[in-house]
Structures are given as C-alpha cells and as structure tokens.
Amino acid sequence: MRKSILMVVFLLILSPIFSFATPEENISSRLSGRILLDTSNNGEAWYLNPKDLHRYYLGRPRDAINIMKNLSLGVSNEFFDSMSENLPKKLWGKILIKPHDLGKAFYINPSxxxxxxxxxPKTAFFVMRNYSQGINSNDLEQIPVAEINTENNEKIKTATSNKWQYLGWWGKINTTDVPVHESPTASSSILGYLNTINRIKVLEEKSGTLFNGSNLWYMIDGGQYPGAFINSSYVEAIPQPTPESNPEIPKEIKEGEFWVDVNIEKQVLTLFKFNEPVFATYVSTGRAWSPTVRGTYRIWVKLKKGGMSGGPPLVPYTYNLVDVPWIMYYKGSFAIHGTYWHDEFGTVRSAGCTNLTQGDAEHIFSEVLPLTSTKNETRPSENSLGTIVYNH
Structure with missing residues (x-):
C-alpha cells in the first residue's frame, strides 16, 4: 500500500502501467492568451497569460502597463518585420515588445x-478590453489567479515578481536530459536531469546567466529537486489543475471546515474550506495493481518523516523508503505524502498512496488536522479530529 523506488526491469517491459500524457485540456488552456471579460461582475477584465496559464487583472490602465512591462516577450525589429504577417502559433495570445523600436508593444490576437x-498605456488598456471575450464568473473562477508584485528598495529601484494562487504553476519538460542546476547559472552544479515524462511546479522566476537562448530561470518544486533551477527554455505550461466546480461535500463537513478532495480520474487534489477551493495541485495516485482506496476517511496520524516499505503479494516489486516527508495516513497504510523519488505528477504512479511534490505536501500538512506539534508524530484527539479525505 506504499511507495516504489526500485523497479524490476522485466516489470517495466511487460506492464502497460505508465501514463505520461499531458493532463487533459481544460479552461485554462483552451482560453490561453485571451482577454476575458467577466459578464457576471461589472465587466472586470483579465489577461490569461500563455506562459503560466494564470489570469492577471486588467482593472485600470496601470494594470496594462504592468502586463506590458512584465509579461511581454522582447523581439528584434528584424524578426518582427519578417514574421508580422505570419507569426508562429506559439506566439498567438502573447504580448510582443520591440525594445529597439521605442518599446512598441503588440498584442497577438489568439484567434x-x-x-x-x-x-x-491608456490606449493599450482600451485596445485589450476591446479584443476581449465574455466569460461568466463560474467559469472564470476555474482559472487560477496571479498578480505582479512590485517592490522598491535602496539597492533595486524596482523589482517585480509574480504571485500565483496555488503557490506556483505547473509545467512540463519539453525535451530530454534537461539539466537541473543548484543556482540560476549554467556553471553551477548539476543536481540531476529531467525528461519529457516529468512535470514540475515553477515557484519563482529568476534572472541568471544566458543559457540555451534565455537568461530566465525557474526555481522549481517537485519530487527530486525542490528548490533547484531549470532554464525557462526547457519548460512549457500545461493545463493548470482545476478544482471541482460543484464539489460533493462529505456529510460530516461543517461550515468553515477544511477537507481534502482527491479526484483520482483527473489526478488533482483540492483543499477545500467547506465549498471554497483553497489550494489545488496535481498528484500521483495508485496504479492498477494497487489502486488508491476510494471513500471518505479521517487522517489518523501525521508524521513529518517516516519509513515506508512493501512488496509482494500487495505489489509486484519490493521497496524500502526512508525519511518520506509530510505523511498523512488516513486509512491503514494509505496516506497523502511528499515524494522524493519521481516527478511524474498528474499520472498514476504510486503503490496506493497519494504522491505530492515536497512543497505541496508540506503546505497541505500544515493546513490539515490534527494540529502539528513539535514532535515527529501527531495524532488526533477527541477535541481535534483528523481532517476528512475524500477519494473518488
């Protein structure tokens, strides 16, 4: 009922167990690059950024300035002039800036x-709204929100960073043998490599050394390399995890109570506060031979770290894992926990548990009951029942 790290070669050959397809297209990917006008909320406008598939508020002309400055892609005059009549589809929906032509900006119609x-900026604000399409609030709420933060200090006059609703955005690795670095420089230590089967979470964007045509680096969360860096040229956004729009709330849940929803089909975990999604992310649940148990349960113990082991006849291989992080057991040996041995989130991959990135697992661990103590192990009490987990 636990995790795998060692795999027998013949098992890989004989068993059709892996599913490495990109998570299914959803509203965040279908409307990529569009200006969305909320028809249910006074016509509020949002820009759905193709790079991270998050929406950015377009309430005032200064919002258009921020988007033009911070979410645009710089191109040379030569490139733009040669391609302006036939821009490649990967640029549709993006904002292009010509830094050597007075910083002229262009919105590439995604249609x-x-x-x-x-x-x-004032004209840009109205132009962008004029090219908007209507969307109702229910659909809009399925698209995660991001904002651009601006910070002023003595050393840096203006520094910007993005803040994403669910602590980052999900991307796929777009080629093989991508180096993962210790810092945002090509000369820093290589910690390992990722491939096209891998899905990672971007936590921060950092300027670094020019590498593979880009000086933008991503600090990532994941299983194997949390806190490490990948050059942005190797990462493409995938459809972002979408919470249940009409969640089936377990009958035991009271108003204002947190609970965990695991959609096994979509490989999405959502932390709800009654009917409001608080956090959503991709997971890896059990394979066909050791499926994740379905039903409604309560967390019966939390461990900051713990060992996990198993083997035949429950699973067709043997594993013995040490220091598995942020474990939340909810039914026998079934648990939600962090993972350090793979980065194949969004696919069935486990021996029955629900695998999370290390950062996401720590976040969920800190939010659910029982309240965490200074000890490694925390158990519920009569006055503090464990949080409900609903697998379906």
Missing part, C-alpha cells in the same frame, strides 16, 4: 495571429 499595436 488569428494578427499583431495589434497597443500604443500608449
């Missing part, structure tokens, strides 16, 4: 690839 000149 037909037309380059639309944005002009000054």
């Amino acid at each position: 037909n690839g037309e380059a639309i000149y944005l002009g000054d």
Whole structure:
C-alpha cells in the first residue's frame, strides 16, 4: 500500500502501467492568451497569460502597463518585420515588445495571429478590453489567479515578481536530459536531469546567466529537486489543475471546515474550506495493481518523516523508503505524502498512496488536522479530529 523506488526491469517491459500524457485540456488552456471579460461582475477584465496559464487583472490602465512591462516577450525589429504577417502559433495570445523600436508593444490576437499595436498605456488598456471575450464568473473562477508584485528598495529601484494562487504553476519538460542546476547559472552544479515524462511546479522566476537562448530561470518544486533551477527554455505550461466546480461535500463537513478532495480520474487534489477551493495541485495516485482506496476517511496520524516499505503479494516489486516527508495516513497504510523519488505528477504512479511534490505536501500538512506539534508524530484527539479525505 506504499511507495516504489526500485523497479524490476522485466516489470517495466511487460506492464502497460505508465501514463505520461499531458493532463487533459481544460479552461485554462483552451482560453490561453485571451482577454476575458467577466459578464457576471461589472465587466472586470483579465489577461490569461500563455506562459503560466494564470489570469492577471486588467482593472485600470496601470494594470496594462504592468502586463506590458512584465509579461511581454522582447523581439528584434528584424524578426518582427519578417514574421508580422505570419507569426508562429506559439506566439498567438502573447504580448510582443520591440525594445529597439521605442518599446512598441503588440498584442497577438489568439484567434488569428494578427499583431495589434497597443500604443500608449491608456490606449493599450482600451485596445485589450476591446479584443476581449465574455466569460461568466463560474467559469472564470476555474482559472487560477496571479498578480505582479512590485517592490522598491535602496539597492533595486524596482523589482517585480509574480504571485500565483496555488503557490506556483505547473509545467512540463519539453525535451530530454534537461539539466537541473543548484543556482540560476549554467556553471553551477548539476543536481540531476529531467525528461519529457516529468512535470514540475515553477515557484519563482529568476534572472541568471544566458543559457540555451534565455537568461530566465525557474526555481522549481517537485519530487527530486525542490528548490533547484531549470532554464525557462526547457519548460512549457500545461493545463493548470482545476478544482471541482460543484464539489460533493462529505456529510460530516461543517461550515468553515477544511477537507481534502482527491479526484483520482483527473489526478488533482483540492483543499477545500467547506465549498471554497483553497489550494489545488496535481498528484500521483495508485496504479492498477494497487489502486488508491476510494471513500471518505479521517487522517489518523501525521508524521513529518517516516519509513515506508512493501512488496509482494500487495505489489509486484519490493521497496524500502526512508525519511518520506509530510505523511498523512488516513486509512491503514494509505496516506497523502511528499515524494522524493519521481516527478511524474498528474499520472498514476504510486503503490496506493497519494504522491505530492515536497512543497505541496508540506503546505497541505500544515493546513490539515490534527494540529502539528513539535514532535515527529501527531495524532488526533477527541477535541481535534483528523481532517476528512475524500477519494473518488
């Protein structure tokens, strides 16, 4: 009922167990690059950024300035002039800036690839709204929110960073043998490599050395390399995890209470506060031979770290894992926990438990009951029952 780290070669050959497809397309990917106008909420406008598939608020002209400055892609005059009539589809929906032509900015219409000149910030604001499409609040709420933070200090006059609703955004590795670095420089130590089967979570964007045509680096969360760096040229956004729009709330849940929903089909875990999604992320649940148990349970013990082992006849291989992080057992040996041995989230991969990135597991661990103590092990009490986990 636990995790695997060692795999017998013949098992890999004989068993059709792996599912490495990109998570299914959802509203965040279908509307990528569009300006969305909330028809249910006074016509509020949002830009759905293709890079991270999050929406950014377009309430005032200064919001358009922020988006133009911080979410745009710089291109040379030569490239733009040669391609303006036939821009590649990967640029549709993006904002392009010509830094050597007075910083002129263009919004690339995601419907037909037309380059639309944005002009000054006030004009840009109205142009972007004019090219919007309507969306109702229920659908809009399925798209995670991000915002651009601006910080002023003595050393750096203006520094910007992005804040994402669910502590980062999910991306896929777009080629083989991608080096994972200790810091955002190509000369830093290589901690390992990732491949196209891997899904990682981008936590921060950092400027670093020019590598593979880009000086933008991502600090990542995942299983094997949390806190490490990958050059941005190797990462593409995937459809972001979408919480249940109409969750089936377990009957035991009271108003204002937290509970965990695990959608096994979509490989998405959502932390709810009654009917409001608080956090959503991709997971890996059990394979066909050791499926994740379905039903409603309560967390019966939390361990900051613990060992996990198993083997035949429950699973067709033997494993013995030490120091598995952020374990939340809810039924016997079934648990939600952090993972350090793979980065194949969004696919069935485990021996029955629900695998999370190390960062996501720590976050969920800190939010659910019983309240964490200074000890490694925490158990519920009569006055503090464990949080409900609903697997379906």
